[in-house]
Amino acid sequence: MLLTGKSIVVTGAGSGLGKAAAIAFSKEGAKITVLDLDEAAAKCTADKINANGGEAMYQKVNVADKGSVFAAGEAAADTFGSIDVWMNCAGVSKILPFLDCTEEIWDLTLNVNLKGMFFCCQSAVMHMLKNDGGVIINMSSQSGKKAGAQYQAYCASKFGVIGLTQSIALEYAQQGIRANSICPGVVQTPMWDKQIADYARKRNLKPEDVMPYFCKNIPMGRVCSYKNFTDMAIFLASDKSEYMTGQAINLTGGSLMH
DSSP: OOSTTOEEEEETTTSHHHHHHHHHHHHTTOEEEEEESSHHHHHHHHHHHHHTTOEEEEEEOOTTOHHHHHHHHHHHHHHHSOOOEEEEOOOOOOOOOGGGOOHHHHHHHHIIIIIHHHHHHHHHHHHHHHTTOEEEEEEOOGGGTSOOTTOHHHHHHHHHHHHHHHHHHHHHGGGTEEEEEEEEOOOOOHHHHHHHHHHHHHHTOOGGGHHHHHHHTSTTSSOOOHHHHHHHHHHHHSGGGTTOOSOEEEESTTSOOO
8 A cells, every 4th residue: 555654634525536535545544634614524534434444534624714724734633643645625616707707706716726725735834844744735727727718716726726836845845845736627526517507608518518528629538537536646645756746737638738
């Protein structure tokens, strides 16, 4: 197993990619702190890990609240002795025309996707400096490298994630902290399911035609799977990627190559 004994914090781990990462990390021998705004969902993930012979705790966290994030970091370190890896998967997304984007939608998106990640990275770095290093994995997106129409707040937040990650990587490389971001293309998560109708409207498609439309425009002919994502997350969390930092890694099936 690649992650035996490592203490890993995962935000947004109550559902979607965060949940998948938490479970996959556990199967590789890690001890997991499951963080999510939805406490019941976080408990469900932790219960599943524990029921399968893993070790996990959970806590309700609002990543946009610094006190909430820092308290969760302390709880993780107190429970498992350290924080070796912190993966930030919490996020929100909204597809809508530029002029329909309200200040409230803009603030929510940037507060969760970027400011929340900033708070989480601060907590992670503080704990990792005590342990002579660690790994930060941040969720960006292909939309953090190439913008899409009617995706203004999300794109701004995900471009920001890449810059934040690179800055952390440069500042703390000598202290043994590595920071990388993952840039997936489309993954059929609960978050995507909620916005398929909005994407269909944007492209003048029927909702049931959205995923086939994506597949047709991806060179490899399919969207990113959960396993594609968790395999990359495990690689970045493990010593197999010990010489990688500051990278924004595409998982797009060839639809983005820079």
